């Protein structure tokens with residue numbers, strides 16, 4: 001890819017994965033292991049970044065993660081990701097997870113985080129990525145939501161650290 005960044009719609013990056021929580025992915029309480037949820041988030045985020053950049057992408061970082069509600073064995077986990085911001089070679093992706101009770105259809109937000117992926121060329125070096133363009137009001141809203149939520153979360157971590165130290 002050359003140095004002139006093209007623009008790719010946010011929608012190109014939108015990715016959804018559906019999983020069933022099975023006993024081998026749970027703790028002694030029959031709830032999803034945190035590491036399993038992080039794995040799903042990493043995979044879904046990476047697919048989103050790669051669809052967006054049309055390149056292999058590697059995970060460079062994951063922001064703070066709060067597990068706000070459990071996922072119980074037998075429940076469905078839905079993982080959704082989209083790219084909302086880019087640097088020269090990096091793509092910021094918002095990843096949300098919610099659980100779904102297959103008997104009632106009831107949904108519960110369980111986890112959100114922000115991951116940064118770096119696009120890699122055929123020689124294994126970071127390579128340029130397109131800019132994100134929002135073509136619809138819905139895409140603009142998704143981008144705005146991600147930027148504001150990430151900022152709020154970072155501020156809340158700083159606040160917690162101030163209280164603790």
Ligand SMILES: CC(=O)SCCNC(=O)CCNC(=O)[C@H](O)C(C)(C)COP(=O)(O)OP(=O)(O)OC[C@H]1O[C@@H](n2cnc3c(N)ncnc32)[C@H](O)[C@@H]1OP(=O)(O)O
Pocket residue numbers: 042046057058059060061086087088089090091116118126
């Ligand atoms: C999908 C997977 O699970 S992949 C497996 C897990 N991930 C990995 O193995 C990745 C291991 N890490 C690496 O290979 C390297 O550290 C890389 C490719 C992420 C970065 O390599 P560097 O030599 O630091 O690259 P460089 O300094 O040129 O920076 C490239 C970009 O990475 C970004 N970057 C580097 N480190 C980080 C980090 N810790 N967090 C966020 N972004 C980062 C830089 O800001 C820069 O972004 P920009 O071009 O948009 O400004």
